[in-house]
Amino acid sequence: xxxxxxxxxxxxxxxxxxxxxxxxxxxxxxxxxxxxxxxxxxxxxxxxxxxxxxxxxxxxxxxxxxxxxxxxxxxxxxxxxxxxxxxxxxxxxxxxxxxxxxxxxxxxxxxxxxxxxxxxxxxxxxxxxxxxxxxxxxxxxxxxxxxxxxxxxxxxxxxxxxxxxxxxxxxxxxxxxxxxxxxxxxxxxxxxxxxxxxxxxxxxxxxxxxxxxxxxxxxxxxxxxxxxxxxxxxxxxxxxxxxxxxxxxxxxxxxxxxxxxxxxxxxxxxxxxxxxxxxxxxxxxxxxxxxxxxxxxxxxxxxxxxxxxxxxxxxxxxxxxxxxxxxxxxxxxxxxxxxxxxxxxxxxxxxxxxxxxxxxxxxxxxxxxxxxxxxxxxxxxxxxxxxxxxxxxxxxxxxxxxxxxxxxxxxxxxxxxxxxxxxxxxxxxxxxxxxxxxxxxxxxxxxxxxxxxxxxxxxxxx
Numbered sequence: 001x002x003x004x005x006x007x008x009x010x011x012x013x014x015x016x017x018x019x020x021x022x023x024x025x026x027x028x029x030x031x032x033x034x035x036x037x038x039x040x041x042x043x044x045x046x047x048x049x050x051x052x053x054x055x056x057x058x059x060x061x062x063x064x065x066x067x068x069x070x071x072x073x074x075x076x077x078x079x080x081x082x083x084x085x086x087x088x089x090x091x092x093x094x095x096x097x098x099x100x101x102x103x104x105x106x107x108x109x110x111x112x113x114x115x116x117x118x119x120x121x122x123x124x125x126x127x128x129x130x131x132x133x134x135x136x137x138x139x140x141x142x143x144x145x146x147x148x149x150x151x152x153x154x155x156x157x158x159x160x161x162x163x164x165x166x167x168x169x170x171x172x173x174x175x176x177x178x179x180x181x182x183x184x185x186x187x188x189x190x191x192x193x194x195x196x197x198x199x200x201x202x203x204x205x206x207x208x209x210x211x212x213x214x215x216x217x218x219x220x221x222x223x224x225x226x227x228x229x230x231x232x233x234x235x236x237x238x239x240x241x242x243x244x245x246x247x248x249x250x251x252x253x254x255x256x257x258x259x260x261x262x263x264x265x266x267x268x269x270x271x272x273x274x275x276x277x278x279x280x281x282x283x284x285x286x287x288x289x290x291x292x293x294x295x296x297x298x299x300x301x302x303x304x305x306x307x308x309x310x311x312x313x314x315x316x317x318x319x320x321x322x323x324x325x326x327x328x329x330x331x332x333x334x335x336x337x338x339x340x341x342x343x344x345x346x347x348x349x350x351x352x353x354x355x356x357x358x359x360x361x362x363x364x365x366x367x368x369x370x371x372x373x374x375x376x377x378x379x380x381x382x383x384x385x386x387x388x389x390x391x392x393x394x395x396x397x398x399x400x401x402x403x404x405x406x407x408x409x410x411x412x413x414x415x416x417x418x419x420x421x422x423x424x425x426x427x428x429x430x431x432x433x434x435x436x437x438x439x440x441x442x443x444x445x446x447x448x449x450x451x452x453x454x455x456x457x458x459x460x461x462x
């Protein structure tokens with residue numbers, strides 16, 4: 001394991017002072033909690049941690065892998081780790097939830113503090129932590145599982161409650177306003193009370209209904225709506241939509257609700273994120289009897305358009321491959337992981353755009369962060385002025401994995417080199433699972449093919 005320093009950029013320190021003569025300054029707001037409790041860090045899926053300030057462009061090249069957490073054997077999935085209250089939670093495809101201390105264990109590798117297991121189940125998503133519970137959903141067992149986040153005093157814990165679903169889950173659980181949202185393979189979006197219902201098995205508060213031939217991704221919540229993208233399949237076409245449901249449901253307990261509005265997103269849904277009153281969607285290549293475009297990143301009015309079916313207010317160039325892993329939003333910068341390119345001499349890693357657009361219906365990237373291989377990629381992550389992007393293969397070495405780092409402000413040119421590549425290992429298997437950044441550490445899941453173990457690698461300043 002080693003760190004490749006490609007470029008060092010001086011750090012920029014900024015500060016301000018508030019002085020109001022004769023007027024008392026307002027009480028300082030509480031510092032944000034340094035955690036990464038769910039996919040995208042929050043229900044908007046911005047991919048930023050406002051409580052983490054350990055990393056910047058001046059020191060990120062000094063980050064190295066410092067420990068590993070062993071959570072299974074040859075069982076990595078598309079989910080990533082989450083961090084809450086000094087604990088790291090991660091799932092695997094064998095149906096396990098494993099929990100570790102983010103501070104490490106003094107050994108290499110670390111073994112779980114405790115685990116939970118879904119009998120005969122598989123998990124292919126990121127857990128979510130809220131209200132003293134950790135939530136996971138299975139791809140083949142039709143239930144939402146809520147386990148005690150603090151453990152149960154034993155090595156293997158059982159769920160506090162489970163939620164009834166009609167099909168297996170196809171995305172991660174999102175928590176917002178005390179409600180747990182999750183989608184399934186046949187177009188259902190479920191809203192459960194996160195605290196449970198006082199019984200061992202709970203029914204959803206309401207169910208949103210898409211089409212039976214579309215599987216739903218990980219929901220985002222904002223503007224009074226739950227937004228979710230879909231992978232819609234027919235014998236002749238693979239494409240996708242965004243569906244927006246009112247967070248209030250549709251008025252009756254356990255009712256089945258239609259979306260408030262929908263929109264075509266030009267390909268199978270990959271991601272959704274919210275900034276203010278705008279919702280952004282990312283899709284991948286459209287297959288079949290349709291026209292694939294080079295604009296797979298779209299912006300919609302968060303409240304809809306007054307019609308059942310809406311058009312985007314603008315689109316962003318992604319190339320024909322579309323969005324590979326996901327989106328992030330940091331201030332006025334919109335980021336998308338992308339294997340395409342705006343320069344045929346280079347392979348793309350991350351594209352950066354203006355959140356507010358470019359004054360035109362179609363916008364080009366402000367800059368592209370290059371990478372060295374067309375490969376599965378994570379959603380981008382932003383910490384202060386640094387962008388992180390997991391990839392595997394990463395360096396062009398056939399089977400390595402690791403994460404690239406970039407300057408959020410770009411480099412003054414259209415194509416920007418990474419600041420560094422932190423390589424996890426040279427014999428790795430990586431599926432594009434999300435990264436997490438909290439507790440002054442960076443967490444990335446990958447499979448070490450040399451020993452067959454699935455690890456969460458922890459990187460930190462050294």
